Amino acid sequence: MNTNKSVYDAPKQVSKSERHILTILVDNEPGVLARVVGMFSGRGYNIESLNVAEVSLNEHLSRITIVTEGTKEIIDQICNQLMRIVPVHSVNDLTEEGSSVEAEVALVLIIDESSAKKEIFRICDIYRARKIENENDNIIFEIAGTSERINSFIKDISEVGKIEIVRSGPVAISSKITKKDEE
């Protein structure tokens, strides 16, 4: 991937491409998500996952969590471009800032065709996946945690039965209060 968006190639690859989690505090108003997403698609950046929910009811603020990939230069450019959007209050690159915690939720439907209930429950126990529905051969589990943990859970469980998955994509929070949020 180019390190910049000019029509000309950049002189050299300045740093390596990495996964970053960005959290974006925005006014919760119509069209704000389209503005953020449109910036990514319009400028050719990638969104791996996206999450949005209101975090402050009285101030009408929402927090968007986006997982994206890029070199440091690209991530800086993404953050700066996001800051140009009027209803964006702040952008934090949690990966850059360090000491952040991330989690995602997955709901997994397992169809137990080969009567392997015991094995299914054993795996779910290991991963502390919680059973939330159990109808005949169809069992639904909920699992929360880092994306890696969910990945390996899915890998293990898919060997025992047919599955269907829905994942939230990660949300993340810094363990320090960010300056901009304090204001």
Added chain:
Amino acid sequence: MSKELTGSEIVLKTLQDNGVEVIFGYPGGAVLPIYDTLFGQNSIRHILVRQEAGAVHAAEGYSRSSGKVGVVLVTSGPGATNIVTGLTDALMDSIPLVCITGQVPTHLIGSDAFQECDTTGITRPCTKHNYLVKDVNKLSSTIHEAFKIAKNGRPGPVVVDIPKDIQFAKGNYESLEDSKIKNHRVYKPQMTGDEKKIEEALHAIASAKKPIFYVGGGCINSGSSTSELLLKFIRLTGFPVTMTLMGLGAFPAGDKQSLGMLGMHGMYESNLAMHDCDVMINLGARFDDRVTGRLDAFSPNSIKIHIDIDSSSINKNVKVDIPIIGDMETVLKQMLKIWKNKNLSVNKISIDDWWKKIEKWKEIDCLKYTLSDEIIKPQYAIERLYELTRDRDTIITTEVGQHQMWAAQFYKFEKPKKWLTSGGLGTMGYGFPAAIGAQVANPESLVVDIAGESSVLMNIQEMSTAVQHKLPVKIFIINNEYMGMVRQWQELLHEGRYSESYMDSLPDFVKLAESFGAVGLRATKPKEVDDVIKEMISTDRTVIADIVVDKNENCFPMIQSGSAHNEMVLNKNQKQDEDSAKKGKILV
């Protein structure tokens, strides 16, 4: 604020409150209530254009020549879609506009009603911000905010979409003062530059041996004293200055420190100085690809200082060493103060040597062309226009193409806001409506659109606007019967296969002018040029001057796509390096 007003009355009052004197617009079903409110009032002048595209470019010309926010009023659906090019143009060139669009009534939104379109959806990526107003009580605060956003920070266009029922509904009016007190939103661009970074920059400037100032449109958009401060600071240093297409006029072209424009069709000495410099001071420019040429060979050995109000412009294309985010006027004040307090001075001996080198490059005389007695050279026509209008208060607009580049090369601007050209988007059809807007803002000025015969046809309907409003705008057509710039690229890159670049069946521009009730003039021989220009100037009506020029002239010097600053070609006989040419061909 107990008295209730209709939405339309609120729109008008909000515009008045924001000091609006002129609106460029075109009516239609979804804005009839607003037009009804405009009827019979005298505080705001409405300029009826002939196509909505003309309204936006006129508002751009009005804004760029006056420093005020340009205002546009159009209807829903086709009215709104017709302004998209102009909005994009204004976004790219950072022009503050507020565009009010009518929308179908709230309850019909989403039903594919007659003349419905998703205006906020369509204009989201081509505005700085936009709104759909669904509550009449929020109408005034929204429009106040639209003005604030349009003009503060890096300026840009803002759309306010107002459904028809909201225009009829009654609601409360919030004055500009009230809305300021409430300050309902955080939009606070960073104005002051980081002192530490400024000091660092000034030390780099003080120790520079081969420096150059690279001045962009940010120096024109910033506050009204920016040019003065710029002149003061640049004079202190004695350094050479080059300007981008957008920056022309920010620093006087006639000043001995000015090297003129840089970039693709910039001056040889500017580009070589950029390439060889040891300290580059970018003031409100954005390292556009037309300026930098091939990036891996762009000014390889310089310390780069970049001052810009838009943090996303910094390190976007070119990695800089000393970034300073802030408003140009404010930062220049800071720089002047610190320079004085720290008692800094420049490295005079090295600077003298640097100038000697630059003088050598100047001797090349990169703009030279061969005059003819028989056929008018386009460069000659513009040179004569410059000589015969330089002593007046003249505003030049342009269309897009070779004539635009020749205008940038041969017309010398001493002051800001006298040069209006579509830089970022390169919009053919920009120049004439922009000239109309500039003339509205500056009734006493001579306003000339240096046009190409192809470009001007894109918004020629605005002749009717100019004549109706008695705007003595001059269209100075450099008529080469070709989309000259396209023809030039086809000659350079496609072995002269002139696919669809010949402008067949052109109108007789003299008759065309006359049919609109304007004046048409023509020059076909070099000796006629002066007389035509003089007559054009002395006529106090709208004029088209058709200057029939050499069809085959190309615009030089040129950094062809794929080449670097030091690979500039000066004329037809110099060929681009093969490797660069191959890489360049796929670029824009």
